[in-house]
Amino acid sequence: xxxxxxxxxxxxxxxxxxxxxxxxxxxxxxxxxxxxxxxxxxxxxxxxxxxxxxxxxxxxxxxxxxxxxxxxxxxxxxxxxxxxxxxxxxxxxxxxxxxxxxxxxxxxxxxxxxxxxxxxxxxxxxxxxxxxxxxxxxxxxxxxxxxxxxxxxxxxxxxxxxxxxx
Amino acid sequence: xxxxxxxxxxxxxxxxxxxxxxxxxxxxxxxxxxxxxxxxxxxxxxxxxxxxxxxxxxxxxxxxxxxxxxxxxxxxxxxxxxxxxxxxxxxxxxxxxxxxxxxxxxxxxxxxxxxxxxxxxxxxxxxxxxxxxxxxxxxxxxxxxxxxxxxxxxxxxxxxxxxxxxxxxxxxxxxxxxxxxxxxxxxxxxxxxxxx
Numbered sequence: 001x002x003x004x005x006x007x008x009x010x011x012x013x014x015x016x017x018x019x020x021x022x023x024x025x026x027x028x029x030x031x032x033x034x035x036x037x038x039x040x041x042x043x044x045x046x047x048x049x050x051x052x053x054x055x056x057x058x059x060x061x062x063x064x065x066x067x068x069x070x071x072x073x074x075x076x077x078x079x080x081x082x083x084x085x086x087x088x089x090x091x092x093x094x095x096x097x098x099x100x101x102x103x104x105x106x107x108x109x110x111x112x113x114x115x116x117x118x119x120x121x122x123x124x125x126x127x128x129x130x131x132x133x134x135x136x137x138x139x140x141x142x143x144x145x146x147x148x149x150x151x152x153x154x155x156x157x158x159x160x161x162x163x164x165x166x
Numbered sequence: 167x168x169x170x171x172x173x174x175x176x177x178x179x180x181x182x183x184x185x186x187x188x189x190x191x192x193x194x195x196x197x198x199x200x201x202x203x204x205x206x207x208x209x210x211x212x213x214x215x216x217x218x219x220x221x222x223x224x225x226x227x228x229x230x231x232x233x234x235x236x237x238x239x240x241x242x243x244x245x246x247x248x249x250x251x252x253x254x255x256x257x258x259x260x261x262x263x264x265x266x267x268x269x270x271x272x273x274x275x276x277x278x279x280x281x282x283x284x285x286x287x288x289x290x291x292x293x294x295x296x297x298x299x300x301x302x303x304x305x306x307x308x309x310x311x312x313x314x315x316x317x318x319x320x321x322x323x324x325x326x327x328x329x330x331x332x333x334x335x336x337x338x339x340x341x342x343x344x345x346x347x348x349x350x351x352x353x354x355x356x357x358x359x360x361x362x
Contacts, residue, residue, distance in 0.1 A: 030359040031211055031357060033355065034352055034355060035352060035353075039233060039354065040348050040352070041233060041332060042346070042349075043334065043348075044237030044239050044345065045346055079242065164240075164243075164336070
């Protein structure tokens with residue numbers, strides 16, 4: 001009889017000690033606060049349009065002659081931006097032509113600062129601004145007579161890369 | 167031996183046994199109170215935001231960033247700043263300020279990894295004590311976190327400016343991935359956690 005009444009009592013004490021031990025081992029304080037109730041961050045966009053403001057005509061060129069056209073790159077979206085321009089020529093006349101890219105210093109005015117095709121501009125531009133790029137094509141002075149009447153197709157590709165907003 | 171004599175001997179032996187058994191169960195006790203001064207009182211640990219002190223800014227330039235209308239792009243970092251009043255009380259209390267439970271620079275844990283913006287954001291906590299640094303408060307140089315060590319029996323109250331930099335890292339060209347996406351950072355927690 002005494003054993004039967006002691007056993008539950010011993011078990012109850014053991015459980016109580018375990019519970020007390022657990023609370024002591026895992027208790028610690030922490031005070032948390034939410035960052036901000038108005039903390040939804042949204043990303044922006046980037047867009048680029050390219051248009052000839054002064055079209056590049058390659059009709060009836062003769063050896064040694066150069067023609068110039070101006071491409072306007074216009075940024076849209078968010079953040080600042082810089083750009084890269086590349087030119088690709090195709091057609092039977094392409095091997096006899098060379099291209100040069102320069103910055104434009106004003107409407108219809110080409111500067112002398114060369115632009116390396118495919119290289120990102122070192123200048124960063126403000127959101128929503130435009131940049132004019134002059135594209136000069138030259139028919140080689142040594143172009144053979146056989147090049148007369150050959151076709152030439154030019155593709156100018158402008159790319160924009162976002163830069164931090166500030 | 168007569169039966170009456172044998173019976174008397176048996177009774178005497180039984181009484182002797184009973185007396186011996188009763189003697190082995192006797193014990194003494196004495197009690198004394200632990201101490202007349204035994205009230206144990208817990209300290210305190212609290213982090214309370216100061217009203218109207220929250221602000222969002224662009225890290226570069228410091229212009230106001232408006233979460234509802236501003237749009238970030240790769241390379242941008244915006245900063246959330248909030249002033250808090252810290253209360254620490256405890257002779258041997260140690261506590262550390264954390265963002266999302268981590269005291270050091272950590273990548274934001276994305277809720278939706280398919281959301282590129284959610285996946286890319288990096289959150290960095292920075293702590294600045296307002297005014298003179300109270301005794302026992304250390305701004306850890308290694309992780310810009312706040313460590314309160316042994317503030318004492320009296321409540322130690324001071325203010326800190328907590329900044330959480332939210333960075334959208336500039337990386338390799340990734341077409342237009344991550345444009346026009348949103349991440350809700352309201353579940354991000356700034357906490358003062360007791361440490362050992």
